[in-house]
Every structure is written in structure tokens, then in C-alpha cells.
Amino acid sequence: MTREFHWKVRVYYEDTDCGGVVYHAGYLRFMERARTEWLRALGFHQDQMRGEHNLVFIVTAMDIQFTRPGRLDDELTVSVLLEEVRGASMVLEQQVVRDSDQTVLCSARVRAACVDPGDFRPRRLPKAIVSEMNA
Amino acid sequence: MTREFHWKVRVYYEDTDCGGVVYHAGYLRFMERARTEWLRALGFHQDQMRGEHNLVFIVTAMDIQFTRPGRLDDELTVSVLLEEVRGASMVLEQQVVRDSDQTVLCSARVRAACVDPGDFRPRRLPKAIVSEMNA
Amino acid sequence: MTREFHWKVRVYYEDTDCGGVVYHAGYLRFMERARTEWLRALGFHQDQMRGEHNLVFIVTAMDIQFTRPGRLDDELTVSVLLEEVRGASMVLEQQVVRDSDQTVLCSARVRAACVDPGDFRPRRLPKAIVSEMNA
């Protein structure tokens, strides 16, 4: 629960808006990529989790601060830090930092739940996953 | 096969990029909204088509010209004109026109296919749909 | 400060993901459309605000709950309720509700700031805008 995971993201035209900066919803995509790669690094692929375990992770709440504007061509590092995992849900702390000057562009507290992909009801996280997350 | 369908779209920040104009892939989203509303106007909802007929439409090819840049707040009219429908596929002509000055921003020839949502194999278009399209 | 603004949004393929539901970041796009139309209804177009007043609104923080999944073809109503406006910033309450069953899919407390589009420094909201917002 103490290891922070990092994932690199580059800002392309698709991520920006006519204000000249990264469109605010784009940071949610970046943070989701980092969570996906964090799970993959722990050995859990989203498609396998769906196929073998019949479960998916969904975001249930986010408390986000957009602190500084990101720009085209910026190289960003997105962090994932597991703060709590209990039952069907977990809380993660995430940050998006610009590599060139270490400016924090965006930070968020993300609550995610493990659900059945059919009815979206909460499903207790498999022990194998929890123990990998806590390792 | 001769009636042209029209659908209004507004350009928001989400549709633009830091070049100050509509991001090129955004026009594909606008054209897909118009096709969906054209089908809905003919009486075919995409979710019902999936549920009752077990079929979905997918785009198989597009020949697109991006002729002029669209901008934030522009009101656009997206047209759909069925050119041909045969077997499992159809060809549509679509244009994206800015209302204020009737400038054509984007035009495309779109080939779509009717497929089984499970295996993506071609499925002959139901006669009810073809006859509505040709009415 | 008491009038709630509403804006209709339709869910298209572009808004969904392979979980079969609306992609979570999509709700931020829907909420931004509603804020833009709320400003437009008050008489303030984002492109004019930029051109004449040299100011843009940016989102600085969001506290969001994703409560129920939205689906393809859903008709949604997005609300905007101004809670507070002071200096260069304002706080809005927003909800995304499915029309068919009045289910709340998403709700958020959104903090936005008025900034100079050049350097992104806070700019006091023009009195004309504040008085329209409070009318």
C-alpha cells in the first residue's frame, strides 16, 4: 500500500482545447490509463478480469483539483497511490505532474468500486488482487 | 433514397484543439450523431436494433475532406443522404455546414455495414429498415 | 442565484465505453456543455467573452459522484445551479439526470475561475456578468 506507481503520458492535439491547454476532462483519461497500467503491472489485465473473474472496476467518485494548465507536447507523469482497499471499493491518490518543471497540473482522490459487469452491483475484490495491491 | 436528413450540432470546448479550431476527428463524431438521429427519425433506435434485431451498424470506410476550420460556438448542420443500400451495406453522403455563412467545413462519403454485434459478421439489412430508408 | 438551468443531452456511441455504459469522463463534457449554454442563456457567449472581455472560464476543482451508469440512447438533463460567485471564482452544483426514470447518474460541485486567456491569471468577474448570474 506504500508503493507509488508512475506512468508517462504525452499531450497531443486530441488532448487540448482552443483555450490552448489540456481540456480538463482529458486528465481523467490520463489518470485512468495510469490505473489500468498499475493493475497490469500487478498482473491484472482488465480484459482478463472481465473474462475470468467477471468483474470490472468503475470510478464512483473523484475529488479533483486542476491546478495548472498542461500544454501541447508536455510530457507528464501520472502517479497512482493506493490509500485504502476494503470490500468492493478502493481509494487512490493520483497526481499528474509535468516532467520538465515538476509542476503538479492536476491531483485527485479517486474512489473506485469492483462491480459485476452485467448489473453493476458491488463485488468483493478477489483476495489475490487485494494481496497483490498490498504487497 | 432522395430525402436528405439534417441534424444540428453546436461546437463546444471539448470539440476543439489548441490550433483554435475543431479537432479533425470531432467531425466523425458529429457525422455519427446525425446518422444515429436519421435512423431514429426512420423509427430505428440503435439500442432496440441491437436488442430486437441483434444487429449494429459499423462504419467500414470513409473518404473525408476537411475543407474549412470550424470554431468554438459554431452552429453546424450535419446532413445525411443515403446513396445506396444493398445486402449488408450502405453508402451515405454527409456534409457538415456552418449555419452562419453556409460554409462547408467537412464532407464525407461513408460506407457502413450491418453486422452481428457478437462476431461482427455482415448481416443483411432487415427489409423493414431498407424500405423505410427508401421511402 | 436561485434559478436552476437545464440542458438536454443525448448519449451517443462516442460517449460510451466497452463496459456498455457512459465513460466516466464523458459526464464532464456534458456538464461543460450545460455551463456553456447557461452562460449563453444569460447573454454571454464564450467566444465573445474571450474577444471583448479577454477572459475565459476554467474549471479549477470538481467533487464528483458517479452514482448510476448511463447508457446508449439515454436522454439526459444536465442542471446548473449557481451557489456562489465571488471575485474571480464561482461554485456551481450540477446534476446529470436520466429523463426516462429521473435517476441521478452523476452529481458534482464545480469550482470555476475567470482567468486571462493569455497567462491564466485570475480576473475579477465583470459586474455585468455577476449581476446577470444573480438576477
Add this chain to the structure above:
Amino acid sequence: MTREFHWKVRVYYEDTDCGGVVYHAGYLRFMERARTEWLRALGFHQDQMRGEHNLVFIVTAMDIQFTRPGRLDDELTVSVLLEEVRGASMVLEQQVVRDSDQTVLCSARVRAACVDPGDFRPRRLPKAIVSEMNA
């Protein structure tokens, strides 16, 4: 003009739709990332080109075939092959191939133009860029 450039892309939830596959407009984003990285590999950053040379590249036409559906977690390789560069425009051949089975998911002939970012008028490609492209 003979060297093919390759760029790796991963499919995330953001790229898919409720049909269970990559949303068709998503391939345009993937192809634009590869073109940006191709230019970067040649020594031309889009933000520098805008700042120093006062020019941007825009896509003016695409002829695309969506041949097979991509899926969540797929690893893709996007290619860029310059076919022609003349005056203010260039023609590129691009493919999106799934790494696991070498299936071509999407292929396109892309016409791009070099324009002034202010008025979007064509600007002859700087010789330094053309010679790097042809090297």
C-alpha cells in the same frame, strides 16, 4: 521517403464504445499521435514549429478503411509512410496493426497541409523539414 515510422499505442477504455470495440474516430487520434512522433523523430516538435516557423500541419483529407475491430488492451503499431511532399502539402500512408496477430485494423491515405496558424492559408513547407522527410 522510403523509411516507414512506427509508433506503439495501447487501447484503453477511453478508446472503446459500447459495441465492445474501438470507436471508429479513435483511430484518427492514434494516427495523429504517430504523425506527431514521426515529426518529432525527424527533429520537429509541433509547438516549436508553431513558435519558430509560425506553421502548423492540418489534415485536409483522409481515405480510411476500418477493416477489423480493435479491442480493449490491444497493443497496436501505427505506421507512417511519406508518399509525397510538394509545396504546402504531403500525402502519407498509415496503418494500424494489432501486434498480437498482425491484423490490420485500419488503413488510411492521409493528406496534410502546412498552414499559417492564424489564417489557415497554405504555407510552403520549409526546406529543412522537406529534406529531413526525404532523408
